[in-house]
Amino acid sequence: MSTESTQQMAEDATLRAEIDRSLRHPVMFFFTSGAAWLAVSLLLGIIATAKSFAPGFLSCVDCLTYGRTFAAHMNVLLYGWCAQAAFGTMIWLMSRLSRQPSQSSGVILTVGHAWNAVIALGTIGILSGNGSGQPWMGFPNFVWPCLIVLYAAIAIWSVIQFRVRRGGHVFISQWYILAALFWFPWTLLTAHVFIHVIGDGHPVFATAINAWFRSGLLFLFFTPIAIASAYYLAPKVTGRPVYSYSLALFGFWALAVVGPWAGMQKLYGAPIPVWLQYAGAGATILLLIPAIAVSVNILKTVSAKGETVAHSPSLRFSVAGIIGLAATALFAAALALPGSMSLTQFSIASYGFDIFALYGFFSMCMFGAIYFIVPRITGREWISTKFIRVHFWSSIYGVVFIALFCGLLGGYLQGQAVENFSEPFASAMGRYKIYTIGMAIGWVFVLLANFFFCFHLLLMWLRLGRRSNHPTLLKHNAHGQVHGPEGDLDSLQSPTS
Amino acid sequence: MTVKHFFYGLIISFAVPWLLVVAIPFESMRSLESVEFSEDKDERTGPYIPSRGGRMSNGSLIYAAENCASCHSQVIRPTYAGNDLFREGWAGASKDSRRESNAFDYPGEMNGAGNAFAHIGESRNGPDLSNVGYRYEGEQGYQDLLVRLYNPRLLEGNYKSICQPNPALFKTEDDKGQANHRDTLDVPTKEGKKVVPRDTALTLANYILSLRRDDQVPDSMNYNPRKGKK
Numbered sequence: 001m002s003t004e005s006t007q008q009m010a011e012d013a014t015l016r017a018e019i020d021r022s023l024r025h026p027v028m029f030f031f032t033s034g035a036a037w038l039a040v041s042l043l044l045g046i047i048a049t050a051k052s053f054a055p056g057f058l059s060c061v062d063c064l065t066y067g068r069t070f071a072a073h074m075n076v077l078l079y080g081w082c083a084q085a086a087f088g089t090m091i092w093l094m095s096r097l098s099r100q101p102s103q104s105s106g107v108i109l110t111v112g113h114a115w116n117a118v119i120a121l122g123t124i125g126i127l128s129g130n131g132s133g134q135p136w137m138g139f140p141n142f143v144w145p146c147l148i149v150l151y152a153a154i155a156i157w158s159v160i161q162f163r164v165r166r167g168g169h170v171f172i173s174q175w176y177i178l179a180a181l182f183w184f185p186w187t188l189l190t191a192h193v194f195i196h197v198i199g200d201g202h203p204v205f206a207t208a209i210n211a212w213f214r215s216g217l218l219f220l221f222f223t224p225i226a227i228a229s230a231y232y233l234a235p236k237v238t239g240r241p242v243y244s245y246s247l248a249l250f251g252f253w254a255l256a257v258v259g260p261w262a263g264m265q266k267l268y269g270a271p272i273p274v275w276l277q278y279a280g281a282g283a284t285i286l287l288l289i290p291a292i293a294v295s296v297n298i299l300k301t302v303s304a305k306g307e308t309v310a311h312s313p314s315l316r317f318s319v320a321g322i323i324g325l326a327a328t329a330l331f332a333a334a335l336a337l338p339g340s341m342s343l344t345q346f347s348i349a350s351y352g353f354d355i356f357a358l359y360g361f362f363s364m365c366m367f368g369a370i371y372f373i374v375p376r377i378t379g380r381e382w383i384s385t386k387f388i389r390v391h392f393w394s395s396i397y398g399v400v401f402i403a404l405f406c407g408l409l410g411g412y413l414q415g416q417a418v419e420n421f422s423e424p425f426a427s428a429m430g431r432y433k434i435y436t437i438g439m440a441i442g443w444v445f446v447l448l449a450n451f452f453f454c455f456h457l458l459l460m461w462l463r464l465g466r467r468s469n470h471p472t473l474l475k476h477n478a479h480g481q482v483h484g485p486e487g488d489l490d491s492l493q494s495p496t497s
Numbered sequence: 498m499t500v501k502h503f504f505y506g507l508i509i510s511f512a513v514p515w516l517l518v519v520a521i522p523f524e525s526m527r528s529l530e531s532v533e534f535s536e537d538k539d540e541r542t543g544p545y546i547p548s549r550g551g552r553m554s555n556g557s558l559i560y561a562a563e564n565c566a567s568c569h570s571q572v573i574r575p576t577y578a579g580n581d582l583f584r585e586g587w588a589g590a591s592k593d594s595r596r597e598s599n600a601f602d603y604p605g606e607m608n609g610a611g612n613a614f615a616h617i618g619e620s621r622n623g624p625d626l627s628n629v630g631y632r633y634e635g636e637q638g639y640q641d642l643l644v645r646l647y648n649p650r651l652l653e654g655n656y657k658s659i660c661q662p663n664p665a666l667f668k669t670e671d672d673k674g675q676a677n678h679r680d681t682l683d684v685p686t687k688e689g690k691k692v693v694p695r696d697t698a699l700t701l702a703n704y705i706l707s708l709r710r711d712d713q714v715p716d717s718m719n720y721n722p723r724k725g726k727k
Contacts, residue, residue, distance in 0.1 A: 055649075068564060134608050134609075204600060206612065271598055347621065418584075
């Protein structure tokens, strides 16, 4: 047995190394350019938040009015950072799970450059006063067909890899990636065709479709990618099987069945059919079911290995992200209750929710994936555990403060003041102003976190990481016995690879 | 679960809500049937035709590009969804004319690229603008609105406003001593300079003045709590 399995393990290791090598450039490109866009988005976010309590701030710069800055901040966050982090994770996971090295890295890399160029043009479009004014679809119209075509050119290779997969078994992560591959273009194409191509529908229903698209982008693209990453990392890093396969199956189909109904509760009280508003609210509340199924499953998988969660950066971020998933679903359900919709629909709670979902849940899972993937594709280990710690704690502190304290609490108080029609409107504005000051402070923490993250990632991209066979662990005296004596990775790997 | 079944499941679970929530309502709202006034209740007959004036369509393009909707809503929600009807000045010029928003209230509203899109709004960091036109009546109102767009805190009694200045919509030029045009802003400037609005500011101001959504609607779609109590 031993010789056969040893030979098998050696072959597996060679295959894995081959896959990692084949994807090094496109995946690193998506991660580093995504991280750079994240930094741009955070700067824009801080400017926008500062302008909400100090409207004169930078008012001499024409292109940085609040409206334009805010739109640029959200769109850069979504399509610059979130989408690219998702692409990088998606193509790497699909290759690894299909056990097929990528044959088309050059194409993906080229298309990735084009994607970045289009995002840059779109951002310039918004800041120069040519934005569309549609939330989450703020770029000028020419951007959307480009993004759809570029997405197809990135995603098609993952579908092909799945078709030619070795082994035949379909992993849980693969269900989620395949579903995301299928949901994202359908949602984006729907929004683009109905709003921009047909273009002459009912104005209010165009807005409703935009609301549905936002929910779709979050729950049917970013969410499945984040869950796929967590379902891969949790068993991989702890060395334990997924807690329950049937719970995973249930969680997946619950998301597939409930997710596409959500979104139109954003137009609560607007002149669209009332049942659509309540269907959206109901579905958003029901999203608690898949979110809790996934969270329980993953937390149960890692629960016996508390120490690993604490020490492995990728697992620590993923677990935080999965707790973030449950909290995101609770947050969404709280906002979708009819009683609270009238209060929070037009308040900073919606912005707080967007940030919590995109950063507190999705980005945390992506950071987890990045901390796992980057050492493998670059063949270098992370340089500083301090940087990772600062990144983790500042992120958590910043996003919880922004979203839960300022967004949720501030949003309810703001909504209450607006609903209290006997009070002058200025009192609502006063409440809003106070909480935006808090948000700005929160953003500074997130910016600090990402300064360390970007810098660290850049060093890794330049292949300045540690040449070590030891994984980076967040504990002192990490160079214990488990991984044997520390050695130079290149000299250790050369005979097998 | 085979891969084939997996994809059938995905397609069905997505296509059904897509049809019911997006495609079919889109098509049915694309051409709304007009609502008739009734002789008994409205004291007039004929179809309800929403009235809007001004350069509203190209004004809404600028409203979109400047992303005014990130802070201002344009919807008066029915009482099941909020108290908008009751807030002073939001739902109409007077207590008798106030009403909730209806599907006919957004003709010609566009996104920045000229596609039909209503600016329902993201938040109410600023007040609702459904009937903002009434807040700037007459010549003085027009001047005030331009000053407000230039820098909201220059308006008397408005120094606490957190609304953004929009210097990009205006230009500062040399004051050559001619009589001031009606559009010249009464704002403090450097010696020998004056601030005049660009076309974009005038179009946006016109759009804002056109936002008056309290015309009489047929009784069948009027839910004003005071209706009939004249």
